[in-house]
Amino acid sequence: LGIFGALLALLAVPIGLSGALLPLLFHELRREVRDLGSVAGRLYAWNTVGSLLGALLGGYVLLFWLDL
Numbered sequence: 001l002g003i004f005g006a007l008l009a010l011l012a013v014p015i016g017l018s019g020a021l022l023p024l025l026f027h028e029l030r031r032e033v034r035d036l037g038s039v040a041g042r043l044y045a046w047n048t049v050g051s052l053l054g055a056l057l058g059g060y061v062l063l064f065w066l067d068l
Contacts, residue, residue, distance in 0.1 A: 022047060 026040055033039050 022043060025043070026036070027040060030036055
């Protein structure tokens, strides 16, 4: 339980900031962009692609690279 608590404390802020980034970005873009729906769709699509690539790289490439 001690390691879990330490990891939770260490990762809570970066995870929270990461999760809040896109909504904050949309809030700011709402003032400047006329077609926010199209921009939001593209941003969420690129966010999904980045998440997928990160999971694949972390799950497969790093395992082979580290010889695990």
